[in-house]
Amino acid sequence: MKHSFHLSAIFCCPFLCLTLIGPATGQVTSPHMLCGTRDGKVEWLKKYQQNPEAYPKSSDTLFLPLTIHVVGTNGGGGYFSLSNVLRSVCTLNEDYIESGIQFYIAGAIDSIANSTYNNHNFQTGSEMMSLYHVPNTVNCYIPNSPGDGLCGYSDYNLGITIAKGCLGPGDHTFAHEMGHYLSLPHPFWGWEGFDHDYSEPAPVQINDAIVERVDGQYCNIAGDGFCDTPPDYLNYRWPCDGQSNSTLIQTDPTGATFQSDGTLIMSYSYDNCSSRFSEQQSAAMRANILTEKAEFLNNDTQLYPLSTEPLTVYSPEEGSLQEEYKNVTFTWGAIPHADIYMLEVSPLASLNPVQFRYIQADTTVFSNVLLKNKNYYWRVSAYNNWNTCLVTSEIFTFKTGSLTAAHDIASLTGMSIRPNPVSAGQNISLNLTISEPFEGAVEILRPSGQKVFSENWQLAAG
Ligand SMILES: [Zn+2]
Incomplete structure (x- = not known):
């Protein structure tokens, strides 16, 4: 033969x-999925907003290490792919360029094969985040679901978790949850879970929280406490108009009307509306890193x-x-x-x-x-x-x-070529081990497929 x-x-x-x-699987994002962060306004931010000038400042870009934990099933399936992780961190960094904060992946990506954690609730999620926590890095968990109807949440002490379905191209959930982790509340802070007829003026106060007004009165204590984020009462995911404002017109306690600013990543506007943090939000996040998370800046990962x-x-x-x-x-x-x-x-x-x-x-x-x-x-x-x-x-x-490749020929039981790779003008030695005689055409090709040698050989066993 x-x-x-x-x-x-x-x-x-x-x-x-x-x-x-x-095949790479596409991610489907529901624009209606919510943020499950339950930290409210963290104590650090309350103190900071009383006197922001007293906090450290830096003009340097601040580099924060991320520990990425992808979560899958008990059998090790369903992980968010590495290419998707990279794309998501890329989007995260684009969202934080103006804030002077950049993130990098510290260490290897951690894979957690646990079906319970892959579709977790607050209790099992908290257990997971305590168990796998890497100190002095931002721990980011990417499961299938962090709770029914939730895109993700932040735990100020443990890190953030984001559904893989909310990390599609153009999603800003990663940046939103990171904002919480770096101390930011929603601009509609105080309105979470509050049922309101938006055709009516807002009340002066909701529980203990003063309602933010269009004229800026109480802006440093009402809503999120930032005076450069205008009033926003919308506690559900909402679409925006061509100027990225809410289509719904709201009325403040004085009767003044306004639309919410959908460009703010910390709002509940759809992802196609949001793109930025305000200057005061950025300053707070930077001060939070320079104080609460100063140890994070000492990671010895070399960045090039x-x-x-x-x-x-x-x-x-x-x-x-x-x-x-x-x-x-x-x-x-x-x-x-x-x-x-x-x-x-x-x-x-x-x-x-x-x-x-x-x-x-x-x-x-x-x-x-x-x-x-x-x-x-x-x-x-x-x-x-x-x-x-x-x-x-x-x-x-x-x-x-x-x-067919040479190693598929049954009678050819061994083969080597030396040296390999071979330089121009160099002799090569080809050794074949044959179990039974056969006739073959030998061709040697460059990696490009170009033929450099071709001859018919009669081969004896041995
Ligand atoms: Zn949120």
Whole structure:
């Protein structure tokens, strides 16, 4: 029987720190899901708002370490994917640029396989957050559900938890819960759970809380206590108009009418309305970090900016035919300060869904899982623990052929090629171990698929 087999001049077995295979699942966000934070106005903020000038200030960007805990089922399924974690931290950092606060992922991402914690209530959530707490970092838990109808909540002492369904592109729940953790209340503070007929003027007071007024009277003690966040009485998720204001007109205790400011991330406006913190909110969060969370700033993680140079890819060459479809090697150039690379491969030009995703520190991936006679599209992204907004290559393409890999030939029981990789002009030594005689066509290919050697051999056993 005549066999044909091919040897690639680079055989690579990279260490994969994590391989995700299968289509990426889309996240569905309900705009009606609420925040379950129950801290109210924390004692630290009450004191701060009595005399903000007495608190430390800094013009430096403040870097806060995050410990990310992804929560899944007992069987280890259902985790929020690493690429989604990175995208969410990227959005979080965009939301905090104006506040001069930046977050980075400290240490490895923690996976918690526990179905009870994956769909938890306040009691089991509190148990989880106590059990897995890493001191002096912001502990962020990402389960399937942190409680019925809840997008997430903050516990001022333990960290924050956010439903993975509320971390989709364009969601600001992460920034909202982080705001609570850094001491901010809702701008509608005092109205949580209060039933009001919005066609009527607001009462002067709700329980012990003075109701905020349009003219600014009592603004430092009413509502959230910040005078640059206007009155807001809306304690349910609400849509905004073209100016990001509430469509509902409210009336303050004096009879003055107003619309709520939906640009504030701490409000309950839909995520497409919100984008910012006010100056006083930002100042309070920074003072909170510099006092309550000063130890967080001493984390010894080294932070380096990632090069913004485009990624260079080497193989498969653009548009090439990879004849041996179970032996395809992807290689690209390292970029300075990248910790991890992510290779995504798909039969669709849009790369959506991704069929194979490889996440690793190395710059080479050997694949034996592609199908024959198919067009494939691929790209590589790089990131480090600070730059989680992925630096991504353009999309490349190649085609697979139909040839079988040498190691699939039953009578070929061993094979090695040395040196490997091989430089131009260097001799190579090929050793084959054959269990029974056969005739074969030997071809040696570059990683690009280009043929550099081709010969028919009669091979004896041994
Ligand atoms: Zn909230």
